[in-house]
Amino acid sequence: MIRELFNKSLKFFDQSEFFVVKSENYPVSFESNKLKEISKNQTSGLAIRGIKNGRLGLSSTTDQKRRNELLDRISNLVLYGPETKMVFPGRSHFIDLNIFDDSLEKVTIDQVVNIVQLFIDKLTKISPSILVDSKMGYLKGSTRIINSSGFDYDYDYSGSYFYANANLIRGTDMLNIWDGCSSTGLVTQSQLDNTFLKIQKNLEWSENITDSIDSDGEISVIFTPQGFAGTFLGPLLEGFNGKNFANKTSPISDLINKKYLHEKFSIRDNPHLINSSQSRPFDDEGTPTRVVNFVEEGIVLEPYYDLQTSTQIGKESSGSGSRSLSSNLYPSITNIEVKSGEENSSDIISRMKNGIIVDSLLGAGQGNELGGEFKANVSLGFRVINGDVVGRIKDTMISGNIYKCLAQIESISSDFEQVYGSSKIPFIECKGVKVVSAS
Amino acid sequence: MKYKDIFFDILNNNPSDYSEIRIEETDSTRLVYKGKELDNISQNSGFGGNVRVAYKGGWGFSSFNSISNIEQNLKNNLDEAFLQARNIGDSKTYIAEVDPNVDIVNNFSGKDPKNISIKEKKQLMDHYLGIISSASIISSADIIYADTSRKVFFGNSEGTYIEQDHVHVVSRISVQTRLGNDIQESGFSIGSLGDFELVENLDEKILKSIEKATDLLKSKTISGGEKTVVLDPILAGVFVHEAFGHLSEADNVYENQELKKLMFLGRKFGGEHLNFTDGALIKDNGTLLRGSYKYDDEGTPATVTPLVREGELVGRLHSRETASKLRERPTGNARSIGYSYPPIVRMSNTIIEPGNADLEDLFEGVKEGIYAKNWYGGMTQHEMFTFTSGESYMIRNGKIQEPIRPVKLTGNLFATLKNIDRVGKDLAMNQGGGCGKGGQSPLPVSNGSPHIRIQNCLIS
Structure with missing residues (x-):
């Protein structure tokens, strides 16, 4: 069926590409410590890109009966679409990645429900009035790409995920702690234990609420792995996005091969990370994936590209093309890895005289992200005095510029955590952050 | 059919x-x-x-x-x-x-x-x-x-x-x-x-x-701290959505006894000039708004729901399940962004009802403050909220002065609503927004307000 339509498309366009996806997802949701809903989601769809006379058009559908409309629709769109010189990639050699774990096939909903129930029971044991919303599920799917350069490959993937959002109310104070993990197979007991320990530690640190912090002062800040991701990754990945390089809107587009950040800082995207459901052999337009080094020892190295943006400035795609079924391609990342340092995070904290730990933010990403600026409410953060975590900070905002902060790194921890399911990030202490509190 | x-x-x-x-x-x-x-x-x-x-x-x-x-x-x-x-x-x-x-x-x-x-x-x-x-x-x-x-x-x-x-x-x-x-x-x-x-x-x-x-x-960046701010209708609309609207969604409350104790009907949140309303039936001069519909995604007819009247909590937004559990009337606020998602409790069109202050009254007596207009976005986590202006100006001695870099305002529901001391007459709607919750984004909503003034608002 697909092949037939594809062959037909070759008569319509100079180049064509089919993106065929199928997935099934089985989540269970707990609300306020209780099992609430069991679901199954099944989706499948087809997206076609056509290029004719150097112009590009895209159309997709999840309606099998309307697949035949796509070619006509794109024939109209390519009259007005953007100009492009890109050529879809042909046959290639891909890394052999194991991202389909067939042991997931044997997992039952009861098993998943049990895992979450045990996790919540453990939490309520240490904090009886805690209310936990949680979701856990497993999924499997396949991606197939066929194009007019002779590419026709597919891969199967699988994964499971778990997250818990713990809520504790004392008077008018509401504490919220979020954490989770994921894997290509069933999340392991040690992943769950780590997630539990993180929540437990945050609960302990939150026992007291501390006084406000003097405004205007720049004090030392330790970002937990989650805090670093929430504060820095958004602006940083905007800065390294090939699209913003091609448009010359990235503030670092003129800084390639220059030392701009602290030498302790190295960051890369690793699409071949083992056990990550984000890993993949080729990207969403058939370019083989590879490790992309953004910064090595403070030196700005390369951005991440998809085909269209790389072609615009005469580069090669880094295999970072990403898309949803109905969206156009855009450069995106898979598994971010920040190089760890030498000191344990607990040592970094105990060395701190007067500062804060930032774990999560509210409202990051509103404002001038591309310029590297951040400004956000600390939704979970702690005060450190003379090496002791003395309590949670509230009604506090932090602001600064990520590039300035990353040039003033004090220390990076040797231990790291899995953030957003797959990124590996250590604790990072830096200067250059402004902290303001309500009185 | x-x-x-x-x-x-x-x-x-x-x-x-x-x-x-x-x-x-x-x-x-x-x-x-x-x-x-x-x-x-x-x-x-x-x-x-x-x-x-x-x-x-x-x-x-x-x-x-x-x-x-x-x-x-x-x-x-x-x-x-x-x-x-x-x-x-x-x-x-x-x-x-x-x-x-x-x-x-x-x-x-x-x-x-x-x-x-x-x-x-x-x-x-x-x-x-x-x-x-x-x-x-x-x-x-x-x-x-x-x-x-x-x-x-x-x-x-x-x-x-x-x-x-x-x-x-x-x-x-x-x-x-x-x-x-x-x-x-x-x-x-x-x-x-x-x-x-x-x-x-x-x-x-x-x-x-x-x-x-x-x-x-x-323009310059100003140093953060607590200031008097005047919000234009667009930003004040984002404010009511973020600072109040989300906590009035009953699915936050119905299984949470502690939160129920905090968000009881009758609780005083601010002065008598505070009146908040949500409803898919709210219209703007007779035209439908972006959050308008006749039935929600559970088939419940849309309503207009008073949330705050004269500073007091009088209602909240419901699905059929939350309404039943809290023994309140369903409000037609169960919405879904698409067939892969079940409906959950969401806002529709959320407004601060007009008050009686003239625009001059809002700036009157402000020695040094900020006039914040337009929006970039906003977020809520229970009682904490934050939102960002698109443009801002200094206010000195009651006069609007030079433009400054956009500011981020943050606050706490229980403190900030009390600090709203004036509400203007000039209700206007913001229809460009989309709301995200529980992985369902963007859901079409609108919000609106007249100009309002907040004392001691934390900005950065």
């Missing part, structure tokens, strides 16, 4: 306490410009559905889009969803009573974007790009135009069958200026329930954005 008989055939005589089917057909067109060029142009269509079942307090949900034999497929999904619900159910299903309705509804009005060709849509956006490109100071621009039509077929085991057509037109235009590594941005988002006219004649608005982005390069 396309699926009426099929739905009722399947929903009748099944062993659940409650069951429903929703099928959706969507069509959308999208034009995206980045840098100073067209980035992509696409048309997408979707088809899919779900079955949701309640049994003894447990819920099962099954969504799908591969349909060869629709009747058999719906039956299989119903069986599956029932087994899921039965796996959980061990007590009682709570679902508030709603009279069955059979209806066909068009939730849109104005110049239908479906009757306008791709060519015309592109010509219009190219024209806007031309205005931007002719300003040499502009380093980059983002233009997004999108229209979506969503046809929803809904039926439940109580005899409700509704077909609703929604059409949305949205556009976001922003321009950037750059001096070295300093990048500044100004822009606007607009939206309407199906009226293409809204995106026509934006020349002046774009010229204004170019001017503002130019001024921003010259």
Whole structure:
């Protein structure tokens, strides 16, 4: 069926590409410590890109009966679409990645429900009035790409995920702690234990609420792995996005091969990370994936590209093309890895005289992200005095510029955590952050 | 009535306490410009559905889009969803009573974007790009135009069958200026329930954005701290959505005894000039707003819900389940962004009702403060909220002065509402927003307010 339509498309366009996806997802949701809903989601769809006379058009559908409309629709769109010189990639050699774990096939909903129930029971044991919303599920799917350069490959993937959002109310104070993990197979007991320990530690640190912090002062800040991701990754990945390089809107587009950040800082995207459901052999337009080094020892190295943006400035795609079924391609990342340092995070904290730990933010990403600026409410953060975590900070905002902060790194921890399911990030202490509190 | 008989055939005589089917057909067109060029142009269509079942307090949900034999497929999904619900159910299903309705509804009005060709849509956006490109100071621009039509077929085991057509037109235009590594941005988002006219004649608005982005390069950042701020209607609308609206969604409260104690009806949140309302039936001078509809995604008729009257909490937003559990009336606020998601409690059109202060009164007596206008976005986590202005000015001795860099305002529900000391008369709506919750984003909503003044607001 697909092949037939594809062959037909070759008569319509100079180049064509089919993106065929199928997935099934089985989540269970707990609300306020209780099992609430069991679901199954099944989706499948087809997206076609056509290029004719150097112009590009895209159309997709999840309606099998309307697949035949796509070619006509794109024939109209390519009259007005953007100009492009890109050529879809042909046959290639891909890394052999194991991202389909067939042991997931044997997992039952009861098993998943049990895992979450045990996790919540453990939490309520240490904090009886805690209310936990949680979701856990497993999924499997396949991606197939066929194009007019002779590419026709597919891969199967699988994964499971778990997250818990713990809520504790004392008077008018509401504490919220979020954490989770994921894997290509069933999340392991040690992943769950780590997630539990993180929540437990945050609960302990939150026992007291501390006084406000003097405004205007720049004090030392330790970002937990989650805090670093929430504060820095958004602006940083905007800065390294090939699209913003091609448009010359990235503030670092003129800084390639220059030392701009602290030498302790190295960051890369690793699409071949083992056990990550984000890993993949080729990207969403058939370019083989590879490790992309953004910064090595403070030196700005390369951005991440998809085909269209790389072609615009005469580069090669880094295999970072990403898309949803109905969206156009855009450069995106898979598994971010920040190089760890030498000191344990607990040592970094105990060395701190007067500062804060930032774990999560509210409202990051509103404002001038591309310029590297951040400004956000600390939704979970702690005060450190003379090496002791003395309590949670509230009604506090932090602001600064990520590039300035990353040039003033004090220390990076040797231990790291899995953030957003797959990124590996250590604790990072830096200067250059402004902290303001309500009185 | 396309699926009426099929739905009722399947929903009748099944062993659940409650069951429903929703099928959706969507069509959308999208034009995206980045840098100073067209980035992509696409048309997408979707088809899919779900079955949701309640049994003894447990819920099962099954969504799908591969349909060869629709009747058999719906039956299989119903069986599956029932087994899921039965796996959980061990007590009682709570679902508030709603009279069955059979209806066909068009939730849109104005110049239908479906009757306008791709060519015309592109010509219009190219024209806007031309205005931007002719300003040499502009380093980059983002233009997004999108229209979506969503046809929803809904039926439940109580005899409700509704077909609703929604059409949305949205556009976001922003321009950037750059001096070295300093990048500044100004822009606007607009939206309407199906009226293409809204995106026509934006020349002046774009010229204004170019001017503002130019001024921003010259303007200064102010140091943070607690200040008196005056919010324009757009930003005050975002404020009521973030600072209050989310906590008035009953799904936060209904299983949380501690939060229930904090958010009890009758609790005083501020002065008598505070009056907040939400409702999909709220109109702006007789026109539908972006968060308007006749029935929500559980088939409950839309309402207008007073949330705060004279500073006191008087109501909250409900699905049928939360209304039943809290023994309140369903408000028609159970909404879903698409067939892969169950409906959850959401806002629709949220407003601060006009007060009696003239605009001058709001600035009166402000020695040093900030006039914050327009918006970038906002977020809430329980009682904490934060939102960002698109443009800001210093206020000194009651007068609006030089522009400053956009500010971020943050606060705490219980403290900040008390600090609102004046509410203006000039209600205006913001229709460019989309709301995200529980992984469902963006949901079309609108919000609005007159100018308001907040004392001791933490800004950064």
